[in-house]
Amino acid sequence: xxxxxxxxxxxxxxxxxxxxxxxxxxxxxxxxxxxxxxxxxxxxxxxxxxxxxxxxxxxxxxxxxxxxxxxxxxxxxxxxxxxxxxxxxxxxxxxxxxxxxxxxxxxxxxxxxxxxxxxxxxxxxxxxxxxxxxxxxxxxxxxxxxxxxxxxxxxxxxxxxxxxxxxxxxxxxxxxxxxx
Numbered sequence: 564x565x566x567x568x569x570x571x572x573x574x575x576x577x578x579x580x581x582x583x584x585x586x587x588x589x590x591x592x593x594x595x596x597x598x599x600x601x602x603x604x605x606x607x608x609x610x611x612x613x614x615x616x617x618x619x620x621x622x623x624x625x626x627x628x629x630x631x632x633x634x635x636x637x638x639x640x641x642x643x644x645x646x647x648x649x650x651x652x653x654x655x656x657x658x659x660x661x662x663x664x665x666x667x668x669x670x671x672x673x674x675x676x677x678x679x680x681x682x683x684x685x686x687x688x689x690x691x692x693x694x695x696x697x698x699x700x701x702x703x704x705x706x707x708x709x710x711x712x713x714x715x716x717x718x719x720x721x722x723x724x725x726x727x728x729x730x731x732x733x734x735x736x737x738x739x740x741x742x743x
Contacts, residue, residue, distance in 0.1 A: 614657070621653055628665035631658040631693045635686060645685040651720050652680055654693045655709045659724045662695040663705040672731045673705065678724035690714040703728050 613619035621639065624632045633639075633654055641647040656675060663673050695709040705728055711720035 614661075617653060618657060621650055623654060623657060625661065628661040629658070629695050629697075631661070632690060633692075634690050635688050640687060645687060646691075648680075648682060651682070651691070651693075651711055652678070654691070654711060655680065655695075655720065655722045655724070658693040658695045658709055659707045659722075659726065662697050662707055663700070663726050663728070666697060666700060666705070667728065670731055671728055674727045674729070676704075676725040676727050678722055680720060680722045682720055684713075684717055684719045686713045686717075686719060691719060698723075700728070 613623065622633055622636065626632065631654055633650070635646055639647055639650045656678060659678070660673065660675070667673060691711055691713055693709055693711045695707050697705060697707050699706040705726040707724050707726070709720075709722045709724070710718060711722075712718055
């Protein structure tokens with residue numbers, strides 16, 4: 564007869580970064596499928612590696628799932644003349660999401676629970692880069708930390724975030740179009 568610890572150990576998953584984890588390409592393909600409504604069909608993108616309309620508008624560019632770059636441009640500057648906090652928050656959220664997404668299986672989905680952001684400095688021009696580290700992941704939660712730095716090396720923002728990991732829901736198929 565097994566004790567409680569043995570039963571828990573038997574239920575534990577294999578390491579998450581192993582076979583079955585997703586690449587950024589898979590993240591992008593899933594976004595294409597969701598946007599078009601048809602698996603495997605691409606939709607037009609304005610920016611390199613853009614996943615959706617938000618990332619395209621903001622101009623996010625992925626180096627890898629843990630690193631996202633952004634060129635600051637006038638549309639991203641707020642009325643105070645500084646880079647909008649909304650832009651850096653979105654950069655962090657998408658970078659954290661892609662970092663965790665790369666560690667999930669095709670049967671898993673993720674959603675942001677919360678992100679705590681510390682705005683240290685700002686920028687008005689140049690390029691910024693967000694780098695995220697997956698600090699901890701279990702079956703239901705992923706915890707990450709991010710830094711946003713200016714191209715000159717200045718630390719602009721730090722953040723910690725938690726994400727829910729849950730089974731993918733089966734979506735009902737849309738009704739067939741009537742002939743005629």
